[in-house]
């Protein structure tokens with residue numbers, strides 16, 4: 001089978017490898033129907049974080065179950081499923097509390113390699129999310145939206161949930177990548193009244209508005225803070241979705257927060273040291289982390305996609321075949337695509 005493989009920074013290729021198979025009784029093997037490139041993949045693609053040469057890539061997919069281990073009873077071969085990047089067991093204390101992205105039975109080992117014809121999936125029984133029908137029953141646009149449920153939509157929603165967005169809130173969304181744009185959708189789903197999206201690119205601004213943003217701020221840093229203060233009569237906002245991870249973004253999030261606001265953070269932290277004293281002096285809450293993908297899909301997001309209430313698949317602005325994997329990464333690296341889709 002073919003799988004996307006990292007060679008060195010700025011160089012991806014497709015290699016042939018042995019077809020994925022069941023190794024543990026809790027596994028499933030999935031035939032991938034759609035996969036994609038994540039904004040977080042760009043950290044190692046650009047050489048900012050380390051990834052070993054020759055390792056497989058991808059952690060977002062939808063597909064059809066090909067085989068299941070003996071302990072898997074909730075899905076069976078032939079089922080169409082969302083394949084979350086998280087692998088929650090569904091029965092440990094953390095999963096039960098709704099944080100399946102931090103499952104206590106998480107096993108190290110290959111959780112990547114979704115940009116492939118087939119893949120092995122751990123903790124399949126609870127973590128996979130069954131989609132009614134078969135891939136052929138859905139339009140290309142619907143398949144795109146279903147694919148976002150494997151990570152990006154759930155991660156954007158996680159930012160809104162951990163920031164405790166509620167009806168009537170004024171919210172700032174930091175980051176106009178696919179996660180930030182899905183954060184706009186998440187804030188709207190939770191009832192935010194005013195959603196201020198920080199974005200300097202016209203195509204992303206337009207999509208943010210389509211997803212529910214009421215205001216756009218193109219400035220960065222202090223200017224961005226001033227603009228938010230102008231828009232809120234000097235008070236600051238109730239909740240901030242931090243979907244970037246850089247020091248400047250977290251600083252801006254803190255500075256636009258009204259006292260008592262909560263920051264929901266899903267941008268992967270890029271600075272190891274952070275001074276939290278400013279949070280104390282404004283009673284600001286800081287939460288966030290790895291998204292509860294399966295929990296949110298089952299609770300709200302799958303139904304919201306199936307009913308057409310949300311259309312997060314619009315973040316896929318370019319499509320590629322697996323053999324074009326280098327071009328798929330380049331398009332995101334050069335900001336020619338908001339998110340690159342891989343069609344099998």
Ligand SMILES: [Zn+2]
Nearest residue numbers: 038040060151
């Ligand atoms: Zn991802």
Ligand SMILES: [Zn+2]
Nearest residue numbers: 089092095103
């Ligand atoms: Zn668990």
